[in-house]
Amino acid sequence: MLLTVASWPPATLGCRGAWHAASQPSARPQCGGAAETERRARSSPGLGGHGETGENLEKAAFRGGRASERRKSETAMEWGGVKVTGAAAEWLQSQMELGGGTFEPSPIQEEAMSRIYDGESCCIHAPTGTGKTLCYLLPLLQRFTEEAARAPARGLRFLILVPTAVLQVQTVALARALLGPGKAENVTLMRRDADNTSEPSNIVVATPRHIRDLLDEPMTQPLWLRALGQLDWVVVDEADQLVDKWHRVQRKKASREGRVLPAVALLKEIELQTTKAGRRDEWQLVGATATLNRRTFRNVKYSAGIDLALIRAPGSTIPEAEAQETGGQYGDGTTGWPDKLRHRVRVPIPFRFPKVMSVAAKTIYELEAKRVLVVLATTGRGGRAPSSVYGRSLVLSQLRFRLEDLDDASEQGRLDDGRFFQVISISEAIEAAAKLWSSEGSRQRVRDERHCQVIVAAAQEIRGMHLDFIDAVVLIGDPNNISDYMHAAGRTCRYQPGSAEPLEGTVVSIVEDSVANKMMKWSNLSGFKLVEVPMKRNVKTGEPAERLLTKRQKQAAAEIGEALKDLDDDFPESYEYDEPELYEYDEPEFREAEHEPALSPPSVWS
Numbered sequence: 001m002l003l004t005v006a007s008w009p010p011a012t013l014g015c016r017g018a019w020h021a022a023s024q025p026s027a028r029p030q031c032g033g034a035a036e037t038e039r040r041a042r043s044s045p046g047l048g049g050h051g052e053t054g055e056n057l058e059k060a061a062f063r064g065g066r067a068s069e070r071r072k073s074e075t076a077m078e079w080g081g082v083k084v085t086g087a088a089a090e091w092l093q094s095q096m097e098l099g100g101g102t103f104e105p106s107p108i109q110e111e112a113m114s115r116i117y118d119g120e121s122c123c124i125h126a127p128t129g130t131g132k133t134l135c136y137l138l139p140l141l142q143r144f145t146e147e148a149a150r151a152p153a154r155g156l157r158f159l160i161l162v163p164t165a166v167l168q169v170q171t172v173a174l175a176r177a178l179l180g181p182g183k184a185e186n187v188t189l190m191r192r193d194a195d196n197t198s199e200p201s202n203i204v205v206a207t208p209r210h211i212r213d214l215l216d217e218p219m220t221q222p223l224w225l226r227a228l229g230q231l232d233w234v235v236v237d238e239a240d241q242l243v244d245k246w247h248r249v250q251r252k253k254a255s256r257e258g259r260v261l262p263a264v265a266l267l268k269e270i271e272l273q274t275t276k277a278g279r280r281d282e283w284q285l286v287g288a289t290a291t292l293n294r295r296t297f298r299n300v301k302y303s304a305g306i307d308l309a310l311i312r313a314p315g316s317t318i319p320e321a322e323a324q325e326t327g328g329q330y331g332d333g334t335t336g337w338p339d340k341l342r343h344r345v346r347v348p349i350p351f352r353f354p355k356v357m358s359v360a361a362k363t364i365y366e367l368e369a370k371r372v373l374v375v376l377a378t379t380g381r382g383g384r385a386p387s388s389v390y391g392r393s394l395v396l397s398q399l400r401f402r403l404e405d406l407d408d409a410s411e412q413g414r415l416d417d418g419r420f421f422q423v424i425s426i427s428e429a430i431e432a433a434a435k436l437w438s439s440e441g442s443r444q445r446v447r448d449e450r451h452c453q454v455i456v457a458a459a460q461e462i463r464g465m466h467l468d469f470i471d472a473v474v475l476i477g478d479p480n481n482i483s484d485y486m487h488a489a490g491r492t493c494r495y496q497p498g499s500a501e502p503l504e505g506t507v508v509s510i511v512e513d514s515v516a517n518k519m520m521k522w523s524n525l526s527g528f529k530l531v532e533v534p535m536k537r538n539v540k541t542g543e544p545a546e547r548l549l550t551k552r553q554k555q556a557a558a559e560i561g562e563a564l565k566d567l568d569d570d571f572p573e574s575y576e577y578d579e580p581e582l583y584e585y586d587e588p589e590f591r592e593a594e595h596e597p598a599l600s601p602p603s604v605w606s
């Protein structure tokens with residue numbers, strides 16, 4: 001679907017029903033309808049929170065540029081079945097420019113956006129990096145803009161719950177970009193060090209724990225209970241993490257102690273407060289996740305007491321499961337794993353800190369990628385990797401000097417022409433990225449060719465996070481469960497600025513032996529192909545990585561090669577059996593076998 005740009009008279013703003021009602025019947029009563037909006041308008045003359053009046057905010061809009069605001073309000077287009085106006089349309093146009101004229105909705109956006117716009121409560125389930133954030137923000141912010149144009153809104157209307165501070169920053173940045181400069185103040189990033197005793201703004205992005213804490217605090221409790229009762233839209237992003245985080249033992253313990261997750265408690269509270277305010281059926285709930293099971297879906301649904309639809313992006317067929325039409329991630333021969341994601345595993349023996357760091361550095365070097373994300377997994381009994389603040393800075397410095405050493409030792413070093421390895425922490429990367437989420441900023445979302453950037457993050461920090469052009473993920477330590485693995489791996493192989501589909505990517509897990517076994521099982525069960533790559537091989541192709549061999553190793557390899565050549569003359573078939581021995585002699589601690597477990601059972605594991 002090509003984007004169409006048309007004139008959209010401001011007078012028609014807010015006539016959501018007129019445009020949509022005929023084609024899209026709503027599944028549940030529309031929330032925040034005209035009567036409700038009028039009631040709000042009567043009860044409050046102001047628009048926007050933080051004590052800011054509508055007049056003030058209008059002035060703020062003019063501070064943002066009167067002429068440009070008027071131009072934006074005239075821009076409109078249809079995208080993914082939703083009529084998009086103003087700054088959001090402007091933002092879409094900037095994405096279109098990046099994509100050389102096209103910016104098509106992803107499958108989940110095509111499927112879900114118009115239904116969300118129509119007021120349907122739902123849970124959206126789609127692979128990582130396929131635009132779930134835009135999928136809920138665009139229609140809901142469009143609704144908010146239209147209704148605010150009809151009658152000024154006051155207080156909290158739209159609450160977005162996310163699990164991490166990083167995701168808060170990112171979601172706020174996108175929401176502000178879609179609303180435009182004049183209305184950016186309507187979106188608040190909830191911080192613990194800010195004053196939370198004044199009325200919240202119209203749109204709040206927060207972690208559930210923070211809101212729960214405000215509800216437990218006598219000073220802020222009355223204000224926030226009232227605010228929850230007035231909500232029109234609630235989003236639970238990374239729903240599985242927020243409502244279904246605990247494993248079996250933790251669930252049992254929590255149930256004995258009568259504890260629930262903060263998001264579950266908060267959804268129950270919203271149900272209670274909206275019921276008290278006589279608005280039981282007037283709010284809309286949207287959940288979003290890349291890893292959804294029945295329990296997660298039930299938890300969202302029953303916590304909020306809302307009937308939810310499940311909207312899922314179609315999975316891709318996996319060859320092994322096709323024959324039996326069962327299996328795969330969805331049990332029907334299909335999988336939601338990104339098609340172009342290569343899964344690799346490396347097993348350093350012993351799995352100890354300095355050894356793991358040298359394997360990690362070599363792996364990053366071999367990847368020949370421009371931007372690599374290093375994820376430090378922290379959970380699980382074995383395969384524990386350091387992730388404390390001390391641990392992370394240690395990892396940063398270890399990678400820095402090891403990568404430089406590798407480059408110095410290599411005959412075809414990568415660090416010429418003034419380029420260098422830039423090893424940074426995730427917070428630095430996110431800060432730089434947030435600046436690029438505006439319409440103007442998005443034009444600068446291009447590949448940085450100057451450095452080879454390595455970003456280091458802990459596993460808990462990368463949930464839902466998007467950084468442009470991550471070519472590969474190096475996962476160190478035990479990913480604990482398959483969804484943790486999927487979320488870490490899913491930081492690469494995502495939609496990128498200007499791309500019409502997710503780009504290809506590689507994930508290399510550096511794990512101990514028992515974890516590699518576990519991952520092999522996951523791969524067989526859910527339909528992705530995990531390949532074990534020994535050292536001295538290119539992690540992408542599995543080919544020998546010549547430039548990493550020392551002179552002595554090269555000489556020895558050449559001698560063996562010569563010997564094999566002679567052998568080959570007599571027994572041509574012997575090549576394929578002898579070749580691995582080239583590398584076996586000097587790296588006995590790495591297993592040499594390479595497996596394609598989805599096709600044949602891996603002998604090394606038995």
Ligand SMILES: Nc1ncnc2c1ncn2[C@@H]1O[C@H](COP(=O)(O)OP(=O)(O)OP(=O)(O)O)[C@@H](O)[C@H]1O
Pocket residue numbers: 103104105106109126127128129130131132133134289290463464465466490494495496497499500501
């Ligand atoms: N239709 C589209 N075409 C191209 N790029 C898109 C499209 N929709 C969103 N994007 C871009 O895709 C990237 C990833 O989006 P987003 O972070 O929302 O993915 P996600 O599905 O929420 O991933 P995760 O499950 O990891 O949270 C962002 O840079 C976003 O701007």
